[in-house]
Amino acid sequence: MTVTTATRPAISVSGLRKSFGDKVVLDGIDLVVTEGTVFSLLGPNGAGKTTMVRILSTLVPAGGGSIRVAGHDLAKEPDAVRAAIGVTGQFSAVDNLLTGEENLKLMADLHHLGRVDGRRRIAQLVERFDLGEMARKPASVYSGGMRRRLDLAMTLVGEPRLIFLDEPTTGLDPRSRHAMWQIIRGLVADGVTIFLTTQYLDEADQLADRIAVLDHGRIVVEGTPDELKSRIPGGHILLRFGDPTALHTAARVLAAAHIDDDALTLQVPSDGDVRSLRAVLDRLDDAHLEVDRLSIHTPDLDDVFFAFTGTPVTAAATDATTGGHR
Known part of the structure; x- marks a missing residue:
């Protein structure tokens, strides 16, 4: 960007x-x-x-x-x-039948660039786009x-x-x-x-x-x-715990979380910013709970x-x- x-x-x-x-x-x-x-x-x-x-x-x-x-x-x-x-x-x-330089020269002619200006412009573009020696070979390759x-x-x-x-x-x-x-x-x-x-x-x-x-x-x-x-809802912090006891204790501490007993995970709604992450971790720390794994999920352009x-x-x-x- x-x-x-x-x-x-x-x-x-x-x-x-x-x-x-x-x-x-x-x-x-x-x-x-x-x-x-x-x-x-x-x-x-x-x-x-x-x-x-x-x-x-x-x-x-x-x-x-x-x-x-x-x-x-x-x-x-x-x-x-x-x-x-x-x-x-x-x-x-x-044009596959022309070399890279010849393709560029064709465009220079269409833009009515003079011979000197055309050559200078072609040389600049060959260098800028890293065409090198390939510029003298047919575009078909x-x-x-x-x-x-x-x-x-x-x-x-x-x-x-x-x-x-x-x-x-x-x-x-x-x-x-x-x-x-x-x-x-x-x-x-x-x-x-x-x-x-x-x-x-x-x-x-x-x-x-x-x-x-x-x-x-x-x-x-x-x-x-x-x-x-x-503008898209669904952002969350995913927390994974080592055992069911820790998982259910954390679920009581984080009342809005969605629990998955099979995966031993809690999904906590969040916009993914540092402040909300710190708040979740502080609450778990106050309850003396350790998290095995943490990941942050935010909406992407696919969701948009x-x-x-x-x-x-x-x-x-x-x-x-x-x-x-x-």
Whole structure:
């Protein structure tokens, strides 16, 4: 998660609506994304995530509402919006027949960079994304993680101020996922704004400054990861004891606890903070009771997702690719 003092909006949406025939896909969306932050949009299949991203990136017209992206009115200044943004879709836009450098050069040509500026920019990106000698080899031999790095590097050729990232780590191994997270954090540290859609809720938890959950075309909840998790009940301290006598004595001391005789455990409601933990341990200490094992359980974004959408977390995959616009 990034720390930022930025206050200007990179995206400002008011009353966004979109329908396809009789089906309402987006139903009066209000949204603000602050510059230099990571904003994550979550939601089940068909919630409208991809439609929103396609609208914000000028690929699909809105059905109504007011939208400003990177300081420009989306309806009146679409070319200015396109010049300020980049989109890295779920499916790589890398050309397998070209080398990494050739893919980057193609993007430099599309952005009308001069020969000298293009070479300098390509060299910077090859170094930044640790492509090394692989940059001179065909993209067809790249690993999944390297392909995603190249794909994002291609997006950055035009130095966008705002990047839409759709499922940036799908299919990557844990090491490659963490490498991509570091790249994203580095971009935000440089002032780039990231609009992230992901099926990995731990990814949103790790990266996002703010999260919005979209369901049936509406934002059902929004806030920081900690704010969202604090709204979900079920946090508790789990205490395990060495024998039934200690367990039942502790149950009398901690009257609100739920007892499990088979596991010799007590589940004590708690928000997981230090003060509540200390209070529980002090009461046990006053009763001369020792705990064999202790663990703290707090709600996570999986719980948030399920609570606000009523949808199993496994359905949180994106509903479609955001397309190949860069």
